[in-house]
Amino acid sequence: MKIHIPTPLRAYTGGQETITLAAQNVGGALVALTTEFPALRQHLLTPEGKTRSFVNLYLNDDDVRYLPEKDDSPVSDSDELTIIPSIAGGCCL
């Protein structure tokens, strides 16, 4: 499958935007990704190993959090996983 890396995290993938790897499910893809690029780990996961709250994971067009099987959702070579940190803010406190 393909994993798309957002601009700030490409510093940890040797500048690559798209990583192609083989995995059975979403969780497996993340393990494979952070095994290949260990420096990514602390940016994606909390010290307890959970995905950081502001990191959105989309399998094709679906938020992984809302998939029935979440991290266990099966993936195939044609699937795309996008890592996208949130964009938000606002003025005055």
Place this chain on the structure above:
Amino acid sequence: MLHIEYVHYEALRAHGEETYPHECCGVLLGRSLAGVNHVREIVRAGNTRTDSAHNRYNIAPQELIKIQRQARTAGLDIVGFYHSHPDHPAQWSTTDFAEAHWIGCSYVITSTDHGRAITTNSFLLAGTTEEDKRFEDESIEIEIAQPQASEIQPGVTEITIHGDPA
């Protein structure tokens, strides 16, 4: 430093005027080269914070994914974001900082007073992790493309505006 063409600079300011008294938001596409974020395109985004649009903004991840796909197709990257502060200074807030996660990207803020775009500042989200991230004032270099007579040296006029210290 943020390098942006005048038309794009004016377009992001105009966006803030249009959405006043609500905050506007959008994405800056371009390339980051030698510490300079060069903007090639700006993409308007919807503000999903309809509950509190006068002082909050949020871009839906689905929309971001579409924008990132568009960038990839064009050979560009997301290099920054912009939003407006209706009737408040063009300075980052505690919320802006807490919710900023794109290290290396430029966060552009325009103050819109009574519906007029006043000051536009850019802040670079510097650092390496969530724990040591910080906003740094960033100068904005505005490129004005000029129609040229053939004997005049072709090129651009560059204006450098330094972040408003207010």
